[in-house]
Structures are given as structure tokens and as C-alpha cells.
Amino acid sequence: xxxxxxxxxxxxxxxxxxxxxxxxxxxxxxxxxxxxxxxxxxxxxxxxxxxxxxxxxxxxxxxxxxxxxxxxxxxxxxxxxxxxxxxxxxxxxxxxxxxxxxxxxxxxxxxxxxxxxxxxxxxxxxxxxxxxxxxxxxxxxxxxxxxxxxxxxxxxxxxxxxxxxxxxxxxxxxxxxxxxxxxxxxxxxxxxxxxxxxxxxxxxxxxxxxxxxxxxxxxxxxxxxxxxxxxxxxxxxxxxxxxxx
Amino acid sequence: xxxxxxxxxxxxxxxxxxxxxxxxxxxxxxxxxxxxxxxxxxxxxxxxxxxxxxxxxxxxxxxxxxxxxxxxxxxxxxxxxxxxxxxxxxxxxxxxxxxxxxxxxxxxxxxxxxxxxxxxxxxxxxxxxxxxxxxxxxxxxxxxxxxxxxxxxxxxxxxxxxxxxxxxxxxxxxxxxxxxxxxxxxxxxxxxxxxxxxxxxxxxxxxxxxxxxxxxxxxxxxxxxxxxxxxxxxxxxxxxxxxxx
Numbered sequence: 130x131x132x133x134x135x136x137x138x139x140x141x142x143x144x145x146x147x148x149x150x151x152x153x154x155x156x157x158x159x160x161x162x163x164x165x166x167x168x169x170x171x172x173x174x175x176x177x178x179x180x181x182x183x184x185x186x187x188x189x190x191x192x193x194x195x196x197x198x199x200x201x202x203x204x205x206x207x208x209x210x211x212x213x214x215x216x217x218x219x220x221x222x223x224x225x226x227x228x229x230x231x232x233x234x235x236x237x238x239x240x241x242x243x244x245x246x247x248x249x250x251x252x253x254x255x256x257x258x259x260x261x262x263x264x265x266x267x268x269x270x271x272x273x274x275x276x277x278x279x280x281x282x283x284x285x286x287x288x289x290x291x292x293x294x295x296x297x298x299x300x301x302x303x304x305x306x307x308x309x310x311x312x313x314x315x316x317x318x319x320x321x322x323x324x325x326x327x328x329x330x331x332x333x334x335x336x337x338x339x340x341x342x343x344x345x346x347x348x349x350x351x352x353x354x355x356x357x358x359x360x361x362x363x364x365x366x367x368x369x370x371x372x373x374x
Numbered sequence: 375x376x377x378x379x380x381x382x383x384x385x386x387x388x389x390x391x392x393x394x395x396x397x398x399x400x401x402x403x404x405x406x407x408x409x410x411x412x413x414x415x416x417x418x419x420x421x422x423x424x425x426x427x428x429x430x431x432x433x434x435x436x437x438x439x440x441x442x443x444x445x446x447x448x449x450x451x452x453x454x455x456x457x458x459x460x461x462x463x464x465x466x467x468x469x470x471x472x473x474x475x476x477x478x479x480x481x482x483x484x485x486x487x488x489x490x491x492x493x494x495x496x497x498x499x500x501x502x503x504x505x506x507x508x509x510x511x512x513x514x515x516x517x518x519x520x521x522x523x524x525x526x527x528x529x530x531x532x533x534x535x536x537x538x539x540x541x542x543x544x545x546x547x548x549x550x551x552x553x554x555x556x557x558x559x560x561x562x563x564x565x566x567x568x569x570x571x572x573x574x575x576x577x578x579x580x581x582x583x584x585x586x587x588x589x590x591x592x593x594x595x596x597x598x599x600x601x602x603x604x605x606x607x608x609x610x611x612x613x614x615x616x617x618x619x
Contacts (some may be wrong), residue, residue: 153520158510182513216550237396263526263534268427275398275523276514279566282507282524286468289508292577331612344603351596360588368575 132232135161136242136277140263144169148178149274155182157281162189163198184281195252203235203309207248207256218258218350222280225260226287239280244273254342257349305353314358325365377477380406381522382443382485389414393423394519400427401444402526408443440497447599452493452501455514459548463503467525470505471532484525489518552599570610
């Protein structure tokens with residue numbers, strides 16, 4: 130696998146779970162752990178549950194916000210239960226692995242939410258795709274380390290199987306000529322978009338409804354490259370300039 | 375899946391792990407847990423780690439020996455690290471799942487060993503096949519519940535994929551609430567877009583270069599629905615109106 134994959138845990142309550150995640154990651158040969166505002170870290174329970182994967186805990190990067198943790202990533206996938214307000218593209222862990230296999234030399238984040246209530250809608254709307262582990266509908270909530278184990282296992286399996294067939298599928302099934310935009314590019318794009326939509330009075334700041342969510346979904350789903358983002362921002366600049374004329 | 379699958383744990387030391395296994399099983403819709411000479415069971419730590427899968431603990435069957443636990447099974451698979459003295463047929467969890475899918479109406483046992491040293495050679499030689507989770511060779515030992523999670527996840531995936539073969543998978547892997555736009559909608563969108571881009575002087579009709587091609591590729595790739603197309607056209611209408619003000 131040529132992609133660089135980080136596991137991001139948001140607001141984890143129990144330090145033991147952070148240790149369990151570190152162990153699960155190292156079992157599948159992953160090493161980049163990013164923590165967003167963990168309740169207790171570092172912690173002796175994390176070290177204990179890591180069972181020797183303490184190097185991963187020592188190198189873990191702690192952030193204040195999810196935006197910071199994913200800013201330089203090209204493809205962000207949030208773990209989600211089914212049945213959100215606005216449907217978002219959902220893959221299962223196997224489909225995720227095949228996307229990642231095809232992604233080439235990219236930075237990818239897989240984001241896991243809180244033990245009791247997962248990711249918020251706002252956090253999920255920072256993600257290009259969602260991944261759902263197809264668990265028992267009547268008992269769907271996996272332990273955090275177990276969820277990370279399943280996802281990293283699938284990523285590793287895809288890697289091992291790909292090595293076997295020596296199949297290198299490039300992004301979008303063809304050679305792409307331009308680098309993909311990262312999350313920071315996209316957030317600047319959305320901020321600019323929102324500003325422009327207010328300027329042209331299409332978006333009412335006092336009654337925004339779901340407009341920005343729908344637009345985020347549309348543009349994130351397409352996984353834009355840097356030139357495409359520049360074109361979109363150029364259109365907005367031209368719109369704003371024209372109005373001042 | 376028509377096979378009847380039991381999970382067998384041999385000589386588990388930590389009751390918390392038995393609870394973790396019960397939770398992992400129930401997450402993947404398995405219910406039959408058999409315990410061979412557990413060190414401490416029942417136990418409050420098992421109940422606590424089960425997080426609501428206590429029905430599985432209450433119905434767990436305790437045996438004195440592995441032979442008793444598998445006596446009525448037709449196919450027995452033991453989890454194993456690589457490199458045993460006598461080579462035995464080894465499958466990975468995905469191959470195991472496809473064997474189980476094809477097994478029909480049989481009783482199948484998947485046997486997991488001790489936390490620290492797995493199954494003995496003697497116990498492994500009671501098994502038809504061995505299953506090996508392809509973990510990091512330098513850090514290969516999974517937590518017991520994590521190992522059960524991976525195996526039961528694979529068994530469930532095989533089952534779900536077998537069910538899906540005859541079903542159409544919905545667009546974007548989830549129920550979408552809006553009809554997709556058709557080509558006529560999209561061509562109207564692109565015509566309107568081109569017109570608006572000329573109006574705001576972002577597109578020079580005498581030197582259009584690849585702008586419309588790049589925009590077509592971006593929006594076609596995302597496969598927009600009808601509401602999304604209406605939003606985009608609404609933005610263009612608002613832009614055009616604003617310029618006339």
C-alpha cells in the first residue's frame with residue numbers, strides 16, 4: 130500500500146481503549162495514531178492495554194480539533210452507524226480497502242468517534258465518505274479497539290491480496306494528472322463558497338437550512354483535485370468582483 | 375448462512391476477555407459460546423466487558439476438555455500462529471468464510487487458544503483446518519476479543535455478500551432520498567453554467583480552453599441528484615440576477 134494512513138480517534142473517554150487501538154493498529158502494521166481532545170492521555174491504562182505497542186502511543190499526535198487532525202489529508206473517511214439525516218456515500222470496510230488500494234500515494238484519515246455516541250453530524254460532514262461496519266442491527270456498537278481492528282485488518286488484507294496479484298490501480302482507474310486537494314484546501318473552498326452565496330443572496334445567514342451540508346456532500350463526494358478547487362474559487366472571485374463593478 | 379457456528383475459547387485467563395468475546399460475537403450476530411476450563415467464570419469483569427451481550431454469557435456452555443466442546447461438530451478450525459512443527463492446512467479468515475458458506479447445514483467450531491500461548495500442538499491436531507489472521511510478523515498476537523471480532527466479521531461479510539448477490543446495491547451504498555439527475559438535466563445545467571461563466575467574465579468565449587471540460591468532469595463524476603442540480607442552477611440564477619441589479 131503506497132497510501133499513508135492515519136487512525137484518528139475523536140474525544141475518546143477511556144484511556145484503555147486508546148491502548149487497545151494502538152495494539153490493534155500495530156497488529157496490522159499501522160503506526161500513525163492521531164488523537165483529538167482525548168479525555169485522559171497519556172495514561173497508565175492506555176500503556177497496559179497496548180501490550181507492547183507503546184511506541185505507537187509515544188508517537189501519537191494530539192490535536193484540539195478534528196479539522197486540525199485531518200488538515201493535510203486527501204481522503205477522509207468517518208465511521209458511522211446507518212441512518213443519518215442527509216444520506217452520505219457509505220462504503221463497507223472492504224470497499225474502503227479497495228478505494229485505499231487504488232488511491233496511490235495519498236494521505237488518508239480514518240476517523241473514529243466517541244465510545245458512546247460516535248461522531249457528530251458536523252464531524253461526519255468533514256468526511257469525503259463514510260464507512261459502516263455491517264454489524265448486527267440489534268446490537269450494533271462495536272468496542273472502539275474492535276472497530277479499529279476490523280478496519281485495519283481489511284486494509285491489510287487488501288494490501289496482502291494486492292501484493293499477490295501485483296495489481297496497481299491508480300486513482301479513478303486512470304493516471305490522474307493533478308494532485309488531489311487536501312482538507313485544508315477544501316475547507317477554504319467551502320468558506321469562500323459560503324461567503325459568495327451570502328453575497329449573491331442565495332444563502333440567508335439567518336436561515337441557512339441544509340444548503341451548505343448538501344454542497345459539502347456534493348463536492349466532497351467527487352474528491353476534487355487542486356486545479357478543480359482553483360477553478361471553483363476562481364469562479365467565486367469572478368462573481369464577487371463582478372458585483373463590485 | 376445455514377451452518378451453525380460456535381466459538382470455543384480454551385483456558386481463558388482473564389474473564390474480561392470472555393466478556394469482550396461475547397460482545398464481539400453479538401455485534402456480528404453470533405450467539406453460541408463454549409468455554410473450555412476458563413480460569414474465572416462467571417465473573418463481574420466478563421459481564422462488564424460484554425456491554426449488554428450478557429445473554430451470550432448466560433447461555434455459554436462450559437466444558438472440561440476441548441474434545442467435549444467439539445464432539446458433535448462436523449468441521450473444526452483452530453486459530454494458529456504460523457510455523458507449526460507439522461504443517462497443517464492453513465486458511466486466512468476470508469478463505470475460512472468461503473468454506474463455511476459452502477458447508478451447508480453443518481455444525482462448525484472455531485477454536486481460540488490461551489491469551490499468552492494459544493493452542494497446544496495437541497489441541498491444534500484435533501482441528502480439520504487452521505486459520506491464521508495475517509497479522510504483523512513482528513507483533514502478531516491479537517487480543518482474544520479482537521481475534522474473535524475479525525473472524526466473526528469475515529463470516530458475517532460472507533453471509534451478507536451472498537445475500538446481496540441477487541439484490542441491487544443502491545447508489546452510494548445507502549438509500550438516497552432524491553432521484554438522480556438525468557442527462558438532459560445535466561446538459562441544461564452545463565449550458566446554464568457556461569452562460570453564467572461568460573456573464574461574470576470568467577470564461578472567454580473566444581478562448582474557452584479546457585474550462586468546461588474540467589467542470590463537466592467534476593460534476594459528472596459526482597453523479598448529482600435532482601435537488602443538487604436545482605441548487606447549482608439556483609446559485610447561477612442568483613448570480614445573474616445580482617448582476618442586473
